[in-house]
Amino acid sequence: xxxxxxxxxxxxxxxxxxxxxxxxxxxxxxxxxxxxxxxxxxxxxxxxxxxxxxxxxxxxxxxxxxxxxxxxxxxxxxxxxxxxxxxxxxxxxxxxxxxxxxxxxxxxxxxxxxxxxxxxxxxxxxxxxxxxxxxxxxxxxxxxxxxxxxxxxxxxxxxxxxxxxxxxxxxxxxxxxxxxxxxxxxxxxxxxxxxxxxxxxxxxxxxxxxxxxxxxxxxxxxxxxxxxxxxxxxxxxxxxxxxxxxxxxxxxxxxxxxxxxxxxxxxxxxxxxxxxxxxxxxxxxxxxxxxxxxxxxxxxxxxxxxxxxxxxxxxxxxxxxxxxxxxxxxxxxxxxxxxxxxxxxxxxxxxxxxxxxxxxxxxxxxxxxxxxxxxxxxxxxxxxxxxxxxxxxxxxxxxxxxxxxxxxxxxxxxxxxxxxxxxxxxxxxxxxxxxxxxxxxxxxxxxxxxxxxxxxxxxxxxxxxxxxxxxxxxxxxxxxxxxxxxxxxxxxxxxxxxxxxxxxxxxxxxxxxxxxxxxxxxxxxxxxxxxxxxxxxxxxxxxxxxxxxxxxxxxxxxxxxxxxxxxxxxxxxxxxxxxxxxxxxxxxxxxxxxxxxxxxxxxxxxxxxxxxxxxxxxxxxxxxxxxxx
Amino acid sequence: xxxxxxxxxxxxxxxxxxxxxxxxxxxxxxxxxxxxxxxxxxxxxxxxxxxxxxxxxxxxxxxxxxxxxxxxxxxxxxxxxxxxxxxxxxxxxxxxxxxxxxxxxxxxxxxxxxxxxxxxxxxxxxxxxxxxxxxxxxxxxxxxxxxxxxxxxxxxxxxxxxxxxxxxxxxxxxxxxxxxxxxxxxxxxxxxxxxxxxxxxxxxxxxxxxxxxxxxxxxxxxxxxxxxxxxxxxxxxxxxxxxxxxxxxxxxxxxxxxxxxxxxxxxxxxxxxxxxxxxxxxxxxxxxxxxxxxxxxxxxxxxxxxxxxxxxxxxxxxxxxxxxxxxxxxxxxx
Numbered sequence: 018x019x020x021x022x023x024x025x026x027x028x029x030x031x032x033x034x035x036x037x038x039x040x041x042x043x044x045x046x047x048x049x050x051x052x053x054x055x056x057x058x059x060x061x062x063x064x065x066x067x068x069x070x071x072x073x074x075x076x077x078x079x080x081x082x083x084x085x086x087x088x089x090x091x092x093x094x095x096x097x098x099x100x101x102x103x104x105x106x107x108x109x110x111x112x113x114x115x116x117x118x119x120x121x122x123x124x125x126x127x128x129x130x131x132x133x134x135x136x137x138x139x140x141x142x143x144x145x146x147x148x149x150x151x152x153x154x155x156x157x158x159x160x161x162x163x164x165x166x167x168x169x170x171x172x173x174x175x176x177x178x179x180x181x182x183x184x185x186x187x188x189x190x191x192x193x194x195x196x197x198x199x200x201x202x203x204x205x206x207x208x209x210x211x212x213x214x215x216x217x218x219x220x221x222x223x224x225x226x227x228x229x230x231x232x233x234x235x236x237x238x239x240x241x242x243x244x245x246x247x248x249x250x251x252x253x254x255x256x257x258x259x260x261x262x263x264x265x266x267x268x269x270x271x272x273x274x275x276x277x278x279x280x281x282x283x284x285x286x287x288x289x290x291x292x293x294x295x296x297x298x299x300x301x302x303x304x305x306x307x308x309x310x311x312x313x314x315x316x317x318x319x320x321x322x323x324x325x326x327x328x329x330x331x332x333x334x335x336x337x338x339x340x341x342x343x344x345x346x347x348x349x350x351x352x353x354x355x356x357x358x359x360x361x362x363x364x365x366x367x368x369x370x371x372x373x374x375x376x377x378x379x380x381x382x383x384x385x386x387x388x389x390x391x392x393x394x395x396x397x398x399x400x401x402x403x404x405x406x407x408x409x410x411x412x413x414x415x416x417x418x419x420x421x422x423x424x425x426x427x428x429x430x431x432x433x434x435x436x437x438x439x440x441x442x443x444x445x446x447x448x449x450x451x452x453x454x455x456x457x458x459x460x461x462x463x464x465x466x467x468x469x470x471x472x473x474x475x476x477x478x479x480x481x482x483x484x485x486x487x488x489x490x491x492x493x494x495x496x497x498x499x500x501x502x503x504x505x506x507x508x509x510x511x512x513x514x515x516x517x518x519x520x521x522x523x524x525x526x527x528x529x530x531x532x533x534x535x536x537x538x539x540x541x542x543x544x545x546x547x548x549x550x551x552x553x554x555x556x557x558x559x560x561x562x563x564x565x566x567x568x569x570x571x572x573x574x575x576x577x578x579x580x581x582x583x584x585x586x587x588x589x590x591x592x593x594x595x596x597x598x599x600x601x602x603x604x605x606x607x608x609x610x611x612x613x614x615x616x617x618x619x620x621x622x623x624x625x626x627x628x629x630x631x632x633x634x635x636x637x638x639x640x641x642x643x644x645x646x
Numbered sequence: 647x648x649x650x651x652x653x654x655x656x657x658x659x660x661x662x663x664x665x666x667x668x669x670x671x672x673x674x675x676x677x678x679x680x681x682x683x684x685x686x687x688x689x690x691x692x693x694x695x696x697x698x699x700x701x702x703x704x705x706x707x708x709x710x711x712x713x714x715x716x717x718x719x720x721x722x723x724x725x726x727x728x729x730x731x732x733x734x735x736x737x738x739x740x741x742x743x744x745x746x747x748x749x750x751x752x753x754x755x756x757x758x759x760x761x762x763x764x765x766x767x768x769x770x771x772x773x774x775x776x777x778x779x780x781x782x783x784x785x786x787x788x789x790x791x792x793x794x795x796x797x798x799x800x801x802x803x804x805x806x807x808x809x810x811x812x813x814x815x816x817x818x819x820x821x822x823x824x825x826x827x828x829x830x831x832x833x834x835x836x837x838x839x840x841x842x843x844x845x846x847x848x849x850x851x852x853x854x855x856x857x858x859x860x861x862x863x864x865x866x867x868x869x870x871x872x873x874x875x876x877x878x879x880x881x882x883x884x885x886x887x888x889x890x891x892x893x894x895x896x897x898x899x900x901x902x903x904x905x906x907x908x909x910x911x912x913x914x915x916x917x918x919x920x921x922x923x924x925x926x927x928x929x930x931x932x933x934x935x936x937x938x939x940x941x942x943x944x945x946x947x948x949x950x951x952x953x954x955x956x957x958x959x960x961x962x963x964x965x966x967x968x969x970x971x972x973x974x975x976x977x978x979x980x
Contacts, residue, residue, distance in 0.1 A: 262976045279967045307962035316755040320722035327726025482711035485690045492714025
């Protein structure tokens with residue numbers, strides 16, 4: 018079978034052959050339920066103890082015309098018994114529900130690998146829509162692949178004909194048939210998905226029955242199909258002991274805020290306007306009113322951030338969530354939060370830009386906007402999560418920094434980690450560091466000044482409306498350094514601009530140093546930030562296991578940067594900054610550390626790095642021969 | 647502090663008031679400072695949020711909590727304040743440029759949602775702080791710095807905009823009657839829901855006397871109709887003019903002429919849910935209607951949020967975030 022060339026673990030007698038890892042890509046029309054199918058496969062695998070990484074790749078159109086190439090929706094999942102940090106470069110099994118799906122994704126499947134194809138959808142009409150001149154199932158274009166042709170639509174309908182659903186509803190179960198086949202191929206149990214279906218369609222018993230039957234039918238079909246060799250399995254990965262769950266980036270972000278609010282003993286407020294790919298944070302937090310969370314769906318992006326500023330003034334842990342275009346609209350208000358020195362977190366789930374750009378695709382091109390996208394000298398803390406699961410940690414960290422340093426914090430994630438999921442070793446509340454909001458007390462009213470600062474962090478205290486004796490006014494006008502009253506005094510303005518900058522700079526004393534992965538010094542240092550961690554970490558590991566030793570640092574703190582940053586740069590001859598943009602971090606590093614030469618490696622396709630392209634680049638940097646793939 | 651006794655002086659901050667001499671803003675400021683002590687609310691529970699413009703300097707002059715925010719956004723910020731702490735008495739201070747132009751979207755949405763706060767709309771039909779451009783409430787033809795040959799943009803009527811956004815409380819007051827203004831502010835705060843109070847505020851520098859035909863003491867008795875819930879809509883210096891409905895139009899009649907008696911005059915019903923007549927009253931120019939035009943009790947956003955949250959809290963299985971983290975499908979790695 019096609020997965021034979023994957024490095025395999027020792028074979029157990031009588032058991033399915035164990036593979037070290039496998040990459041499966043489910044693709045179909047955007048209405049075919051491919052996201053759900055992929056999620057079910059990855060969740061089931063995670064629960065069997067595999068490490069996983071997922072990559073949903075879907076169009077911006079909700080239901081693009083059926084069968085069209087721009088309506089293709091895909092979900093890639095990489096599962097393994099070793100550490101898995103990316104969705105994988107090369108697809109081992111492609112499940113294509115129609116010609117357009119095959120046409121647009123065949124390039125990511127190497128010859129010799131497996132294609133599972135719903136032959137029912139390969140009609141003349143659909144072939145035409147996909148731009149095929151002849152049927153690839155009939156000509157020789159797929160000769161180099163292991164092709165499993167199955168009339169999935171017909172088989173699905175046959176298996177559920179007697180339930181009494183209309184044709185359209187019956188067709189909706191075909192994704193479960195395909196999933197059943199793949200479950201059999203990789204020896205996965207059906208139980209998790211069956212439970213999921215029972216829950217999702219609680220009030221639609223016919224739909225539950227149809228989907229469960231289609232799933233089972235697909236499983237049984239694969240079992241009896243002569244085309245399929247014996248099933249494979251992927252044994253559990255060696256993971257740190259503990260309790261795990263699957264988590265998606267956006268949910269992890271939402272949960273990080275819930276945890277921070279509970280730890281800080283504050284109510285959580287989210288002011289937000291729907292925008293792809295950030296809306297899931299709003300959806301998730303909206304479910305959790307039981308924790309006292311208030312989610313306010315505002316009339317626009319500006320009202321989203323402004324309502325959060327109001328909530329911050331009134332004493333809540335205040336959040337606003339958005340993506341690039343929304344951050345542009347929020348710029349002026351972030352400046353207000355900054356000059357009033359109120360604590361809040363602005364989440365930007367980055368997507369391809371500029372303008373509306375690529376709403377459903379990933380990019381890292383809002384770094385400069387986050388650092389500089391406001392009028393005036395207006396520094397804020399900027400941090401970035403780097404994996405789906407650590408969105409939890411950085412949402413928590415953003416809250417901590419905002420509340421303890423009295424400043425807005427921009428938290429950057431991106432479409433790739435926001436929609437991706439992975440197993441998460443659950444952090445319980447007791448494991449999280451304390452958060453101490455700087456609440457001013459009524460008994461200090463006598464000597465209190467609005468803008469009095471502590472000498473170390475330079476943060477002011479937070480005086481909440483409702484506290485007797487602390488009545489005060491703040492606003493967007495420049496203020497006196499102590500009283501907060503409006504001041505146009507030239508020296509006072511310069512002082513205030515500088516102290517606001519110094520306050521942010523001193524945050525470096527409260528964040529961790531960079532740690533170098535791989536070689537601790539040498540010829541090449543790879544530098545990354547944000548959501549590219551999985552790809553860079555895997556590619557650097559590959560290099561260090563197979564050849565030249567290189568070093569790697571990853572920035573989660575963009576402003577301020579860790580204190581040992583320059584020390585790290587000193588240890589390497591060449592520094593290569595890898596980003597999914599035109600070189601924004603490189604530009605920042607050049608201005609902050611002008612004595613070093615920062616080389617760039619950039620990709621701007623709305624897609625994550627592949628391991629192979631990174632490895633090629635690293636080798637080129639080291640003067641090695643290119644690897645022949 | 648139980649029912650603290652304040653005077654207006656307790657509500658004034660130590661900051662020097664910097665509006666132009668003769669500006670109606672002084673009247674509004676003093677009227678608010680006089681209204682607050684009558685409300686039985688502790689001073690620390692008042693919050694004034696403003697946007698940008700002359701009027702928006704207002705919070706600096708109040709010895710309460712306050713924020714002078716950014717242009718047009720005060721309703722959104724105030725909504726956040728009120729949702730975060732429903733116990734606060736929240737006031738939005740805004741002008742016609744701030745709330746009808748750059749902040750028009752926030753204005754209609756805060757009104758639509760019926761957030762329990764008070765909006766004092768300083769309408770002077772001009773941009774003052776930017777030194778004299780026409781505003782969204784300026785009349786067509788008004789010559790300003792940005793319309794030297796006359797304004798070509800038809801105006802908004804704040805009352806119509808508020809009614810269109812389903813305002814539950816709308817009142818209007820001239821900028822030169824502190825006593826009536828104070829009483830209206832008290833009534834607005836006591837109303838549970840969004841209260842919009844339009845003040846016809848004279849700008850002595852850039853649009854002087856724009857309301858003079860309505861507000862001048864020599865003409866006001868005939869030019870203004872002060873409505874009161876349950877009372878016939880009678881006005882005029884001889885108290886003999888009144889409003890009747892003629893078909894779909896409001897018409898001014900004289901009591902004692904053409905067989906008209908006081909019984910023929912429309913009785914003001916500020917609490918009527920259907921806002922048709924309130925809209926007509928708010929649009930009427932001769933006479934210009936003052937006082938509480940509309941005051942209809944309704945559920946507020948805060949009420950709904952609180953009720954829903956209480957319901958969800960009752961049925962949840964999550965007592966703490968830890969319960970959530972450990973919920974659903976989890977597995978143990980040995």
